[in-house]
Amino acid sequence: MKKIGFIGLGTMGAPMASNLLKAGYPVTVFNRTASKAAPLAEQGASVAPSPKETAVWADVVITMVSNDESIAEVYEGENGVLAGIRPGTTVIDCSTISPALVKRLAAQIAELRGTFLDAPVTGSSPAAIDGTLVFMVGGSAETLAQVMDLFDTMGKKVLHMGDNGSGAVAKLAHNTIVGINNLALAEGFAIAAKSGLPADRFLELVQLGSAGSKAAELKGRKIIEHDFTNQFSLALMLKDLKLASALTDGSGIPAPMLSLAKSLFQSGQTQGFGEEDLSSVVKLYEAWIGKQIGE
């Protein structure tokens, strides 16, 4: 069986690594905050002292961290993945990072005669736990076929998007829609609430009508209950919208809805809602209409 090196044991990475262990793969883990490796060690994982040592041992290296800066450190740092991989190693990054960084890493790994897949996911931590993530993958079809067993263990669906970088692009385009749809919901709620309409009745309408969305399904009830417990933070949404903006700026296409969405989530961050759920962006509107949705 393939030996898996797994780097990044956060809310998403830990259950993904755990599912690989449960499926019987030998797994060596690394996490910057070492204590997070303990539960995986209890499940039978080895713990490596660095990304480099993780990569030296592994046939397949999987990384799942939070942003471009962390990924650059994990791969290109002194004891990084690039210092450890051998010819033939397959490297899979499941983080949401910029397509530009994906391409830089893919080129470096190709020079080392390894192969690289950018494979970000959709689905939050329950899906990571259940092994029902959806992966969008950039890289060669042959490489993908060779590691399909791993994706099947961690997820329910794999969508091959094209060459390296296309997984990252797909994720940013996807999350752009998520951000905008959540703002649409917030703005609709605000218009209805300002005129005194009952929020629950309005949400029922949205879900019955052509305004329905996953955003309404996932967040509508929570907005009414003012429950902004973090499922996917406003700060992470803002990060993704900034990456998407950098992408559209770089390729020279207007993305007016994205630009405005980024500004509004930035306002939410500036006002201190960054660590709440992204749906807390509705609080901007509540300040504007002078009342709380659902009250």
Added chain:
Amino acid sequence: MKKIGFIGLGTMGAPMASNLLKAGYPVTVFNRTASKAAPLAEQGASVAPSPKETAVWADVVITMVSNDESIAEVYEGENGVLAGIRPGTTVIDCSTISPALVKRLAAQIAELRGTFLDAPVTGSSPAAIDGTLVFMVGGSAETLAQVMDLFDTMGKKVLHMGDNGSGAVAKLAHNTIVGINNLALAEGFAIAAKSGLPADRFLELVQLGSAGSKAAELKGRKIIEHDFTNQFSLALMLKDLKLASALTDGSGIPAPMLSLAKSLFQSGQTQGFGEEDLSSVVKLYEAWIGKQIGE
């Protein structure tokens, strides 16, 4: 059985009137373009020479026309509904019009000792044909209860939103979300397409992921096939966004996503896509990225 006067026999009104006839109600119809009344006459409807004559005869008057101007003419014109209704007449407007006009009509009808409901619908012509429309109703609960049989004949669900005007507000807030969600989809498609991602794979991702929406479900495949056959026209969406803007301007709340959406649909109208389906707004993006989505 209640005698129904039905005014406005377009794509929506004709099947709604037809369903009332099938349910056995005596129906008198009026349409500005008289030829559209012929199919209803064949099904047993009487044809009146004016809105006034329709109202004189009816216990309940239902109107379904396209905009504020038409409604003002139908109600307040020389041979309009207001000239014909008797004390006790119930008047139901199912058009999408401004809450301000709703309130003006409700006041005039109350003076004539009639009652008024603003009851716009969601669901396009197939739902009108199947009798599965969703009504959002503003007006008194007593009046609504008295005509619930009619709503049950024409639709599958009635949501009482509050006093007169609140049905109209609900519709505008709902369609604001529809417009924004459709732009989110268009912009996501554009970002993906610019980077060469396959549109069908990207749509699959959207629908599996948290970016999913009724917009994606109803329009995604059609955008890929460049099928902009009118289901709900871009011109009508623009009309609704303008009404929603007038509402938010009037109540003094910022609605930045709505404002931008209105500008983009206005661009679509200006470029000549008004009579195509609202999803044709994606053609703005196709011009910007220099390629057609799905090719």
